[in-house]
Amino acid sequence: TLSSSSAASDVYKRQAQVRANTVVGESDRRLKTNIAPITDAMSKVRALEGVTFDWIASGMASLGFIAQDLETVLPTLVTEDADGIKGVQYGPVVALLVEALKDADARIAVLEGRV
Secondary structure, eight states: OOOHHHHHHHHHHHHHOOOOOOOOOOOOOOOOOOOOOSSSHHHHHOHHHOOOEEEETTOOOEEEOOOHHHHHHHHGGEOOOOOOOOEEEEEHHHHHHHHHHHHHHHHHHHHTOOO
C-alpha cells in the first residue's frame, strides 16, 4: 500500500486527462470467444457502490468506484500496474447496467400485468 506521505506525490505523477470527441473500443464478434449473456446483473449492480470523492493530486471533485471495492464484484474490470496502483475499466459497466435495466423492466412488466 502507498504510505500517506508519498501518496499525494505518487498520484500527482499519474494525473492525466484524455479528451476526445469519442472513444471507440473494439467490439467485433470476430475478436471474441466464450461469449455468454451477463447473468444475475441486478444482483451485481446492487453490490456496487458508487462514491463521490476528491482527487488527492488536483483536489477536483469526481464520482466513480473504488477499484478495490469493485474488484470484489467485477474482478475482470480492475487492472493493476507495475506499482500496484489499481484502475477501473468503466466502459464494460454499461453492459451490466443495460442487463440490470432489462431485468428491472421485466419485473415491472410482471407487476403491472403486462406479461
